[in-house]
Amino acid sequence: MSTLQHQIIVVGGGPVGAAAALALSQQGFEVALLERGSAPPAYDPAGYDLRVYALAPHSARLLDGLGVWPEVLARRASPYGAMRVWERGPEHALRFDCADTGRAELGWIVEHSLVVDRLWAKLDGVVRYERAAIESAVFGEAGTILRLSDGRELRAPLVVAADGAESQLRGLAGIDTVGWGYAQRAIVCHVRTQQPHRATAWQRFLSSGPLAFLPLADGRCSIVWSAEEALAQELLALDDAAFLARLGEALEHALGEVLDATPRISFPLRLLHAQDYVRPGLVLVGDAAHAIHPLAGQGVNLGFADVQELARTLAVSRDAGRDWAGLRNLQRYARARKAANLEMLTLTDGLYRAFRLRVPGLKAVLGLGMEAVGRLGPLKAWLARQAANA
Numbered sequence: 001m002s003t004l005q006h007q008i009i010v011v012g013g014g015p016v017g018a019a020a021a022l023a024l025s026q027q028g029f030e031v032a033l034l035e036r037g038s039a040p041p042a043y044d045p046a047g048y049d050l051r052v053y054a055l056a057p058h059s060a061r062l063l064d065g066l067g068v069w070p071e072v073l074a075r076r077a078s079p080y081g082a083m084r085v086w087e088r089g090p091e092h093a094l095r096f097d098c099a100d101t102g103r104a105e106l107g108w109i110v111e112h113s114l115v116v117d118r119l120w121a122k123l124d125g126v127v128r129y130e131r132a133a134i135e136s137a138v139f140g141e142a143g144t145i146l147r148l149s150d151g152r153e154l155r156a157p158l159v160v161a162a163d164g165a166e167s168q169l170r171g172l173a174g175i176d177t178v179g180w181g182y183a184q185r186a187i188v189c190h191v192r193t194q195q196p197h198r199a200t201a202w203q204r205f206l207s208s209g210p211l212a213f214l215p216l217a218d219g220r221c222s223i224v225w226s227a228e229e230a231l232a233q234e235l236l237a238l239d240d241a242a243f244l245a246r247l248g249e250a251l252e253h254a255l256g257e258v259l260d261a262t263p264r265i266s267f268p269l270r271l272l273h274a275q276d277y278v279r280p281g282l283v284l285v286g287d288a289a290h291a292i293h294p295l296a297g298q299g300v301n302l303g304f305a306d307v308q309e310l311a312r313t314l315a316v317s318r319d320a321g322r323d324w325a326g327l328r329n330l331q332r333y334a335r336a337r338k339a340a341n342l343e344m345l346t347l348t349d350g351l352y353r354a355f356r357l358r359v360p361g362l363k364a365v366l367g368l369g370m371e372a373v374g375r376l377g378p379l380k381a382w383l384a385r386q387a388a389n390a
């Protein structure tokens with residue numbers, strides 16, 4: 001049996017894990033990345049990945065600091081400068097324009113496969129274990145031991161769990177979660193519309209759930225249609241012509257007819273929050289710590305904010321000569337991120353619940369986007385109360 005020692009082992013090579021490995025390596029830590037699957041396939045611009053993210057400016061800044069953002073922009077990213085949000089009648093939509101925020105754009109729609117490919121391309125200084133299965137883990141103040149199914153043993157003062165919402169490490173550490181399924185499913189595909197998207201994110205709140213049309217760089221839109229399970233299954237089973245017609249009606253033809261669509265994929269939706277983010281020798285980041293309804297497009301953005309905070313907290317402590325991997329230091333990270341993530345989870349859940357109250361006009365007001373809602377102090381407080389009382 002071979003034993004391999006590292007300073008930090010990041011488990012999970014999705015967007016958040018790969019960003020964590022790169023950020024920590026760039027801070028001068030000796031880092032290993034362990035992924036149960038293979039390295040991501042090379043990004044293929046000929047296809048347009050169905051899994052896209054609405055990246056917020058702070059995520060772009062993180063990726064820029066990692067040297068990845070210019071490479072993403074050079075390949076394909078779709079900046080959007082406006083949002084239109086409505087409940088009934090697109091002519092009554094609330095409008096948000098980047099000019100109002102003093103920024104050149106509100107965010108970018110980027111492909112998951114491109115972000116992951118560019119992050120992995122920069123991992124030269126990181127030891128990689130691919131197709132590696134963890135069999136057991138021992139966590140302690142002296143560090144963590146991971147035993148792999150091939151008999152190898154990996155040791156490090158700190159393991160970062162970035163292994164997604166089903167996190168194996170979170171389970172092995174006995175960290176409980178709170179949360180619930182929404183009994184909703186998000187249907188995702190790319191569509192071509194009769195009218196141009198005008199670099200605008202379009203979102204309509206239907207009583208069955210929100211429908212978003214996000215602008216892609218090739219003129220199409222990526223749709224995310226959240227619907228209760230039975231309706232989602234009905235929509236998934238429709239033939240193309242019937243689905244396009246339903247989609248056009250659901251958006252109230254704000255972009256004219258929907259002309260064609262790629263095959264549809266779907267994801268179940270849920271809220272999940274880890275009760276603790278840290279254990280001796282272990283820290284959770286990304287979906288391993290929190291999963292959120294996609295209506296506010298926040299999932300990966302929260303994960304990138306975790307990465308930023310973790311890299312900063314560990315480096316500051318190490319530079320001050322303190323025990324950077326000690327529980328006390330890890331708790332600094334946990335305090336900062338848990339509060340911020342909980343606030344976003346609560347707000348998003350409050351928005352979801354508020355849509356279902358069917359208060360006329362309210363749903364549209366609530367569709368402002370998390371940042372705008374955050375500026376509406378009383379509404380934010382109301383939403384938080386709603387969620388707290390639920």
Ligand SMILES: Cc1cc2nc3c(=O)[nH]c(=O)nc-3n(C[C@H](O)[C@H](O)[C@H](O)COP(=O)(O)OP(=O)(O)OC[C@H]3O[C@@H](n4cnc5c(N)ncnc54)[C@H](O)[C@@H]3O)c2cc1C
Pocket residue numbers: 011012013014015016017034035036037052053054055132133134162163164165167168169186188224267285286287288294297298299300301302303
């Ligand atoms: C329909 C939908 C739309 C969304 N839209 C947006 C959006 O617009 N904006 C946004 O910010 N977010 C969005 N999200 C959320 C976003 O997809 C997630 O927040 C993001 O993928 C989380 O990244 P992650 O790296 O934490 O986890 P994941 O992407 O789940 O990656 C986990 C990685 O860990 C690996 N792994 C898992 N278990 C193990 C193990 N035991 N050992 C080793 N490796 C392991 C996996 O193979 C994978 O590579 C959306 C989600 C859905 C469902």
